[in-house]
Amino acid sequence: MEKEVTIYDIAKILDISPATVSRALNDHPAINSKTKISIRAKANEMGYRSNTFASNLRRRSTNTLGVIVPRLNSHFMSAVLAGMEEEANASGYNLLISQSLESAKKEIANARTMFNSRVDGLLASVAYDTETFDHFDIFIKKNVPILFFDRIIDHPKCSGVVIDNMLAGFKATSHLIEQGCKRIMHVTGNLKRNVYSGRLQGYREALVSNGLNASDELVLITDLSQDAGKFAAQRIDEMDDRPDGIFISNDICAASCIKSLKEKGYYVPKDIAIVGFNNDPVSQVIEPNLTTVYYPGQQMGEVAVRSMIDHLKGKQLIDVSNTIILESELIIRGSSLKKQRSHLEAY
Template sequence: MENKTTIHDIAKALKIDASTVSRALNNSPRVSQKTKARILAKANEMGYQRNVLASNLRKSVTNTIGVIVPRISRHFFSSVISGIEEAAYDAGYNVIICQSLEQLKRERKIIETLLANRVAGVLLSVSMETVEFDHLLNMKNNGTPFLFFDRHCEIEGISSVLIDDLQGGFEATEHLILNGCKNIGHFSGPQELAIYRNRTAGYRKALEKHKIPFRPELILRSSLMENDGAEGAKTLLSLPYDIDGLFSANDVAAIGAMKYFKKEGIRVPENVAIVGFSNEPVSGIIDPSLTTIDQPGFQIGQIATKLLLDEISNSSKDNIIIGKTTIQKSSLIERDSSRRIT
């Protein structure tokens, strides 16, 4: 294995102390600009690479933030990550991205690993299984700054950057009602998660506003994968109602339902109008294109990162951090899956 250049090699080549080389590479004011320039030039010439891990261990905390998302493959989360990386890069921070794959056990392990690597802070969107959060309380108790985005747990003193899910659910359902739907099914995720409770609350609020009876059996809960959407569509058709609308709490399950309806000869939107949530790229290219609720992922990532970096800065000064919730608006994008002539 090739030997890596060390500060001792640079010191030997320049016939100076290793401590001077170390100070120069760490931009110490104790070394003159002329000597620094000479040392940096020799370091580059010899292919020196700084041992960031060793440096971080000495400092006890890194200039790295950890990011945990349920699935990187989801467009919303990848756009949030883009916002996080841009804001972190501008502030001189590195980013480690991890995915829980909707598993609590995996989420716990990731947090353990991030803390062992002494990240400066963590941005987290919890998994669908995260109904207990002792691992998050441990992170809070050991003083690592963290905050939630999109999916959160109610932990005192911890900030969140969220979508107005209730308003999004309301707009999606009211859009279906205004397009003539009266028997509207709703695909929801686990009710332990606030985002799904709030989207369901928005659904109920729209029904109430338009004096449409609420039928609990029209709410189907699942992990909102594509096969869940197909199963949900099958269940809705088996109920003694003439289902003419569907609001799904994500696009993936909505697309699963659309495929099932197509297979069964049920036309979208003529027989069943559909609205999804999250504006996955595929939603605009499937046939018919899917009406959905768009979320400003990039902005959420930027806002969350700036808030976290503020908290990291305040925690290093022993300031008291007060958790706050920042709400971002969503917007309905109308496409062919809900356009009906009423």
């Protein structure tokens, strides 16, 4: 184990003070540029690396952002994290990542850990069953900025990065209506979460403005898992008055639902047209290919980190508690096309 080189070692060799070395390495304007050059050269030569802890301790900041996500292993979240990582890395920030596994309890524990690790800022997408904001209060109190993404909590001191879920839900449903669907079902998740309640609202508005049935019996609240897709298909099979279109808030769930429906002998989209959400890889593999809402994960991650870092560096926009809304886009594929070429893609 080699001994670590410190600024003291450099100072001693060059016969100057550690303070000067520190300033030189941080490009402080008060240091003569020739001095800087020689110090830097020597530092390199000696294999010096700055001790982050000493620096953090003194400066009282960590250059680390905390990230809490519901699950790491979803296509969407992977994309978000990939974006975050790239952006953070480019600005010299590190990410401390943890997952709540959709449990509020674990989320609370994670928040605590992040807090104790003294992250400079927190990026969070809340769990399925998170009810309160309490566990984030400590951050607010200590002035640590919080930015929510995707699944956000409205709070006067926090900003957020989202898509317009209402609009996305509206577009998805309207598309089904255009394709001739008259009785449209919606399979969604916990309505405490903005993403699901927003989409539901968009779905309802589309129905209402077209004079279609928007009753609660057509809304199925699930955990949007693969099993939930099966369950939905089962449920539909048992209905007297079956839907001719379904808007499902998650592609994995939608794909599994299509699969089950086909097994039960229904034709998609002829009998039932389906629209999913997320543009997950499965949407391009299921037959028929799944119409879905594209949702810019990578970009969401990038934007979230960028806006957090800008905020930390004092460059933040005028409004601290602003919400950034990213575009989403309906990608039309076979699973919803009743009118055009639907016979080709039917099965």
